[in-house]
Amino acid sequence: MVEESFWQRRVVTPILGQLKQGITPEKIALTLSLGSVLGVFPILGATTALCAVIAWRLKLNQPIIQLINYLMYPIHLLLLLPFYRAGETLFGQEHLPIFSITDLAHRFELDPLRFLADFGMVGVYGVVVWCLVAPPSAALLYFLLRGPIRAMSARQAKQA
Structure with a gap:
């Protein structure tokens, strides 16, 4: 027997299972x-809750949306700084030293409230950029994925 790859076992097989249960390819x-889009929301720790709420509200499959969210984690980490920097640029703000522990500690010691305000705003700037990028990205992904998933569904129907 051929052993399934991680991708086959953890992504393709659950999707095929959903198709067998009658969930539409569009859903x-x-x-x-x-x-995928919610999985790169630029606030650490918020993606799981966002995915859960959106999936519940739109009646989407919770395990699949959380699996995709989990798989997006490396990309999420890679996109944090670009979201923050793009937000700072968009709002005409100086780039704060996000990854320098000594600078962060020094800024915090000088004025903890200013530190929280400054870095809180960096998060807000990143969220604004994400809000600009997320809708067209989600639409593009949806239309790119819909065709192959319809094809998987048709193959599945022929096999049944």
Whole structure:
């Protein structure tokens, strides 16, 4: 027997299972696209809750959206700084030293409230950029995924 790859076992097989249960290819494409976009929301720790709320509200598959969210984690980490820097640029703000522990500690010691305000705003700037990028990205992903998932569904129907 051929051993399944991680991708086959953890992504493709659950999607095929959902198709067998009658979930439409469009609903699965929406789940995958929203899970991908929400999975890069530029606030650490917020993606799981965002995915849960959106999946609940739109009646999407919770395990699949959370799986995609989990798989997006490395990309999420890579995109944090670009979101923050783009936000600072968009709002005409100086780039704060986000990854220098000594600078962070020094700024915090000087004025803890100013530190929280400054870095809180960096987060807000990143969220604004994400809000600008997320809708077209989700739409693009949805339309790119819908066709292949429809094809998987058709193959699945022929096999049944």
